[in-house]
Amino acid sequence: MAEPTQAPTLPRPERVIETLGDAFYDAVDPARFPQTILRWRNDRAAAEVGLEHLTDDAWIAHLARFDPLPGSLPRPLALRYHGHQFRVYNPEIGDGRGFLYAQLRDRGGRLMDLGTKGSGQTPYSRFGDGRLTLKGAVRELLATEMLQALGVPTSRTFSIVETGEKLERNDEPSPTRGAVLVRLSHGHVRIGTFQRLAYLRDAESMAALTDYCLREFYAEAGGDDAPERLLAHVVERTATLAASYMAAGFVHGVLNTDNINVTGESFDYGPWRFAPTWDPGFTAAYFDHAGLYAFGRQPEAIHWNCMQLAVALRTLSEAPPLIEALERFGDLYPPAVARALLWRLGVTPRGEEDAALIEALERGLRECNTGIDDFFHDSFGGTIPPSYGDAFAEARERLVDYAPRKGRNHPHWSGPPVSMLIDEVETLWSAIDQRDDWQPLYDKVAAIRAMGDALA
Structure with missing residues (x-):
């Protein structure tokens, strides 16, 4: 049988x-x-x-x-x-x-x-x-x-x-x-979801939403300190999100409070772009004339959005514990960006030494004006090639003490860097728009996923 x-x-x-x-x-x-x-x-x-x-x-x-x-x-x-x-x-x-x-x-x-x-x-x-x-x-x-x-x-x-x-x-x-x-x-659930309830002065619904988010997103029960605990979670998650944007060279473009999820998960992509080089002033949205959401201002923008969540939660809580939770962003962001950049570089963090290395890396990227994707592809494992010049002299010296977290034996590393700059986006769309040819898009997704496997 x-x-x-x-x-x-x-x-x-x-x-x-x-x-x-x-x-x-x-x-x-x-x-x-x-x-x-x-x-x-x-x-x-x-x-x-x-x-x-x-x-x-x-x-x-x-x-x-x-x-x-x-x-x-x-x-x-x-x-x-x-x-x-x-x-x-x-x-x-x-x-x-x-x-x-x-x-x-x-x-x-x-x-x-x-x-x-x-x-x-x-x-x-x-x-x-x-x-x-x-x-x-x-x-x-x-x-x-x-x-x-x-x-x-x-x-x-x-x-x-x-x-x-x-x-x-x-x-x-x-x-x-x-x-x-x-x-x-x-x-x-967005920061803007809470703002609406504060605008309506609906404390009962605000309490219900706070408990819902703690229960469903953070596996915690409600309680008298629920607003402060929720804000603390959102601050921690969004500091990690801001750091990961920087390590990816990504510019979301529209970091409004209705586009920030209280889980710290990025979503809702409109005029996004990846920065070609480490240019803090690079913007994604043609209508962002003041550079409010420029590449280098994204951590500030996300922290400002957390401030608006704190303001909304004043419906339920006194100010001091909310301010205390909010002020942790400044302490959480630097180690988060160090972890994210070192992960992409393919080395294991060392703790207190990481800040100096990150400063040297970012200075080198600004001075060298090199492609972000090229640099991290070529330097994965912690060895910055000589072709990147003296701008990375200090970073090379500091990297000597860092252990690779993963080797370069994945087939991805023997091929060209994978990037997603605006010209390539337009080329992929053109193939669909003009010839209804979807294969270049599917091939690109396959290459991106291979990179993800190599980095993971």
Whole structure:
């Protein structure tokens, strides 16, 4: 008698967001698209939540037509929030072209959200059409794959489905192709979610949200000191996020309070770019005229956003413990950036000696004006090639005492550096736009994942 085949792993659906009540969201209907052409399915991420066994037809049914995932949310929920946008407070925002589609647990028991982008209009769409361009979806895929490979805590691009719509946009040639994207993220609660409740002076909902975040994101119970503990967690996680951005050479572009997740996980990619060189003034958004979110100002911007969370939590807490939690950012960031840079350099941290090495590395990168990706690729393992010149003399001397954390035996190191500068992004999009050739994109993702394996 033949042994029965093993049943596929089933997802662990959740709907815990509903415990907060409908003061936090609006049930909405997804858009109906003229076509649904599957362009990207992230089976690696799907395996983490038990959805890798979906057929392509079932994938489209759930992640483009948004048929409910059994056991999870019966209807999509557009989340409510406010936020500072370039430090101007805006109470007129919320999920305007996306929604929370489903919640489920990953294999480790973490709560995960499937959220959308380009899935239609909501009560917060204002004058927008609720849609996403295909180019925007491709750009988000490239950003999330590159950041994950470089060790940045990030949402993952779970699915891209082309919708057959032609969209009019002011910032790219139109009409342009439409898409709907689904991201996998460890929650979608923003600093702006708390700001909205403070704006409304809704202390009861603020307490419920604080307890929800502690329970679902940090495995802690509530209590009288819940606001201070939550802020302390967010400060620690976002200091790590800021450090990882710097080590990756990444510029998010729009670090508004509605774009900062209280889990410290990066998400929502618009005008992002990777900096070609270690230029603190490099910006990603053409509309960031003052350089508010420039490469070198990102730690400051993220710390400022944490300050706004502290202000919101004053609804529940006295100021001194919140200030104490907030002030830890300055102490947490330097060792976090040292860990991130040394991880990318491929050496094991040594503790107190790391600060001097990091200072020497950053000085060398500024003076040499070399490509960030080239430098870390060539120097992985702790040996900076002579071709990078005397700008790195002190860094070389200090690296003598550092042990490699990993060798260069992975095939990735025998090939060229993997980068994601704007010219290459445009080239990859051009192949899709002009010839409907997706292979260069898929090849690039494969190369990025190989780099991630070599670094991991």
